[in-house]
Amino acid sequence: MKKRSVKFIVLALVLSMLFVLVACANNSNNSSKSDGPPKVASLFSIPDPRNAGGWDRAQMAGLDVLSNDFGWEVNIAESVPYPRISEIVLGFVDQGYDIVIYPDAGMMESYMELPADNPDTLFIMCSIIDEIPQVPNAAAYAPDFHEYGMLVGLAMGRASQTNKIGIIGGAPIPVLQRVFSGVIEGAKVANPNIEATVLWAGDWTDTAKHREISMLLTNEGCDMLFTVTGPADKGVYEVAEATGALVVGYTWDMYNDNPNAFLTSLIVNTPSFYKQLAEDFLAGKIKNEIVSLDRQYFYFADFRGSVPKDVEDDIRELARKFLAGEISVPNTIHEDIMN
Secondary structure, three states: OHHHHHHHHHHHHHHHHHHHHHHHHHHHHHOOOOOOOOEEEEEOOOOOHHHOOHHHHHHHHHHHHHHHHOOOEEEEEOOOOHHHHHHHHHHHHHOOOOEEEEOOHHHHHHHHHOHHHOOOOEEEEOOOOOOOOOOOOEEEEEEOHHHHHHHHHHHHHHHOOOOEEEEEEOOOOHHHHHHHHHHHHHHHHHOOOOEEEEEEOOOOOOHHHHHHHHHHHHHOOOOEEEEEOHHHHHHHHHHHHHHOOEEEEEEOOOHHHOHHHEEEEEEEOHHHHHHHHHHHHHOOOOOOOEEEEOHHHEEEOOOOOOOOHHHHHHHHHHHHHHHOOOOOOOOOOOHHHHO
């Protein structure tokens, strides 16, 4: 009897140890690998993201929340060419980083490939995305950029006096098709007579090229401009300031770059969703899913007297009604703008 009892005790101990190991494995992607604060890595394809395009600035503001508010160790790699994304990410993995954050949908190939072979690191996409790797250590926090564009369009359509708006993109990528389609449809809801022209620079950093495109649009009568072009957006702002056109800033308050160039900016509240990301991680709640960040994360910056008060009031009322679901904007995706 004693021998049998010992066998049962040993078996129970083995099962308990297995249970603990399994539990630890299931939670390994929601806890730090060391006794210190979590280590987070992120990377950008452009230099100086803190002073680059609106989306880069918005992402940096979110990453600041992790370091300043939560005390996490955050390391940023800049000017990383897309073909080298995976190489740099694997370097962070080898250094024991707990989380790698991709702030750019252009890094999708790396994001889709690496998580399966690196299960001890959590890989997070913070950009638009339709699918994610089907592994426990991959997740995404994805703004609804179609709805974002709709709000931009509502503002541009109401503010335009010429009934012509210009939209400028760095390159015809899927995320911009959604954003720009939303802009076109939102502008038409605010002003059925609106005409929208979309032009592509084919480049994200050539300021002179973007200046040239902006001049084409303003010469054709466009008095409202919207641009998603990365660091080259400065060329657009310069033309707006010189011609009297007004720009809606992309995802961050861009006013200080060219104070006379802006109608307003439509901000994406990245600090809020990075805070959510951190809290989810600490609570062990990050799952293999896409967390949708919808219209509630978008808000207009101060208009700073760029238009008469009645126009600003109308724009804010249109935005309020849209956010409350009192008016709708068609979900049309414009295939023709990708040419």
